[in-house]
Amino acid sequence: MIILTLNCGSSSVKYSVFNTAHGTMLARGIVERVGLTGSFISHTVGTHEVKIEIKCLNHKVAIEHVLKLLVSSSDGILENITEVNAVGHRVVHGGEFFIESTIINEEVEDVIAELSTLAPLHNPANLQGIQAARDVLPKIPHVAVFDTAFHQTLPEYAFRYAIPSRWYDEKKIRKYGFHGTSHFYVSQRAMQLLGDSMKKSRIISLHLGNGVSITAIKDGKSIDTSMGLTPLEGLIMGTRSGDLDPGVILYMMRSENLSPEELDAILNRKSGLIGITTTSDMRDIEKKATEGDEKSHLALKMAVYRVQKYIGAYTVALGGLNAIIFTAGIGENSPTFRNHVLKDLEFLGIKLDEKANKKAIGGKEDQIISADSSDVKILVIPTNEELVMAQDVENVILRRNIKIP
Numbered sequence: 217m218i219i220l221t222l223n224c225g226s227s228s229v230k231y232s233v234f235n236t237a238h239g240t241m242l243a244r245g246i247v248e249r250v251g252l253t254g255s256f257i258s259h260t261v262g263t264h265e266v267k268i269e270i271k272c273l274n275h276k277v278a279i280e281h282v283l284k285l286l287v288s289s290s291d292g293i294l295e296n297i298t299e300v301n302a303v304g305h306r307v308v309h310g311g312e313f314f315i316e317s318t319i320i321n322e323e324v325e326d327v328i329a330e331l332s333t334l335a336p337l338h339n340p341a342n343l344q345g346i347q348a349a350r351d352v353l354p355k356i357p358h359v360a361v362f363d364t365a366f367h368q369t370l371p372e373y374a375f376r377y378a379i380p381s382r383w384y385d386e387k388k389i390r391k392y393g394f395h396g397t398s399h400f401y402v403s404q405r406a407m408q409l410l411g412d413s414m415k416k417s418r419i420i421s422l423h424l425g426n427g428v429s430i431t432a433i434k435d436g437k438s439i440d441t442s443m444g445l446t447p448l449e450g451l452i453m454g455t456r457s458g459d460l461d462p463g464v465i466l467y468m469m470r471s472e473n474l475s476p477e478e479l480d481a482i483l484n485r486k487s488g489l490i491g492i493t494t495t496s497d498m499r500d501i502e503k504k505a506t507e508g509d510e511k512s513h514l515a516l517k518m519a520v521y522r523v524q525k526y527i528g529a530y531t532v533a534l535g536g537l538n539a540i541i542f543t544a545g546i547g548e549n550s551p552t553f554r555n556h557v558l559k560d561l562e563f564l565g566i567k568l569d570e571k572a573n574k575k576a577i578g579g580k581e582d583q584i585i586s587a588d589s590s591d592v593k594i595l596v597i598p599t600n601e602e603l604v605m606a607q608d609v610e611n612v613i614l615r616r617n618i619k620i621p
C-alpha cells in the first residue's frame with residue numbers, strides 16, 4: 217500500500233509517504249509557518265531536498281501543496297494522487313477511548329475534539345489536519361494513530377494518581393504516557409534483533425530527545441512510563457521540568473501571583489535544561505560542561521541522575537532487566553550521555569562496550585553497544601515513528617477488511 221502519514225501541529229504539517237510492501241519511505245517533508253507569512257515546504261526524496269516558498273492560509277492549503285509536490289514532474293514520486301491508498305494521522309491524546317489505531321469517522325473526530333481538554337496544545341491542531349485531509353482526500357480511509365495507545369496496558373495501580381477518586385471518575389485524571397509509537401517501534405526492533413532470548417523480555421526503552429520519556433516493557437507490553445496526564449511529567453527535558461513536588465507550584469502561585477497560563481509557559485517552555493542553563497540543546501550543554509561551565513555540568517548531572525533513578529525503579533517494576541534501548545536525538549547521537557547514564561550501573565549487570573558506544577552515532581543503524589559479558593543488552597535503535605504509523609494504518613485496513621480504491 218502507499219500510505220501518506222501526517223503530523224499536524226498548530227503551524228506545521230510534517231508528512232511522509234511509504235510503500236509498505238517494501239517498508240520504504242518514498243518522500244518526506246514539512247510545511248512550516250502554516251497560517252502565517254513566509255510559509256515554505258522542505259521536501260525530501262532520497263537525499264535530495266528542495267525548499268519552496270508558498271502561500272499557505274491553513275492546513276487544507278498546506279496538504280494541497282504537499283499532494284501537488286508528490287505528483288510534480290521534477291520532485292514527485294507518484295504518477296497520480298489516486299495511488300495514495302490511505303492516510304495515517306498522528307494524534308497525541310487518545311485518552312482511555314483509543315487503545316489502538318482507529319479508522320476516522322465523525323464520531324472519532326468528536327472524541328478527539330473532546331480530548332482536547334487533556335492536550336490543548338496538540339489535539340486541536342491534529343484535528344484541524346484530519347479535517348483538512350479528509351476534505352482533500354475524501355475517498356480513501358483515514359486512520360488515527362495515538363501517542364497514548366501503546367500505554368493503555370498499564371495496570372491501574374501504575375496509572376492512577378493518589379488524588380481524590382472523583383478526579384479520575386469524572387475528569388479522567390490519570391497517567392496516560394506519550395511517545396507510544398516510538399517506544400513500541402524500538403522495543404519490537406530490539407526483540408527482533410535479539411531473537412528468541414527476548415520472547416519473555418523485560419525491556420527499558422529510553423526516548424531521549426527534546427521531549428524525554430522512559431517506558432518499562434514486559435513481554436512487548438508497556439507496564440509503566442514516565443510521562444503522565446500530559447507530557448510534562450517524568451524526566452528532565454529540553455524545556456520541561458519533569459517530576460516536581462506539586463507544592464512548588466502552589467508556593468509559586470501564591471508568592472508571585474502566577475496565573476495558570478504563566479505557570480504553563482514556565483513549566484513547559486522555560487524549565488528543564490533551558491531553565492537551569494540558557495539552552496535546551498544537549499550538544500551545547502555537553503560541550504560547555506567539558507569547558508568547565510558549572511551550570512551546564514549541573515544540568516547534565518541532574519538529567520543523567522533522573523534517568524538513572526527511573527532505570528532503578530523500572531528494573532524493580534519489571535522484576536529484572538534484559539535490555540535497555542536508547543533512541544531519539546540524544547539517545548541516538550550522544551555516547552557521552554549514554555556513558556554517564558550507564559557507567560555506574562554494573563551492579564545491575566549492565567556493562568557498556570565503550571568502543572561500540574563511541575561508534576554508535578548518526579542515528580542510521582541499529583547497534584548493540586553492551587559488552588559481551590553484560591547480562592543486560594544495551595541497544596541504540598533509531599526511532600521511526602512514521603514507519604510504525606504507516607504499518608499500523610495498513611494493519612487496521614487489512615484487519616477491518618476495508619476496501620481501498
Ligand code: AMP
Binds near residue numbers: 500502546
Ligand atoms: P529530538 O527531539 O529527537 O530531535 O532530539 C533533540 C535533542 O537531541 C537536542 O537536545 C539535541 O541537542 C540532541 N542531540 C542531537 N544530536 C546530538 C549529539 N550529537 N550529541 C548530543 N545531543 C544531541
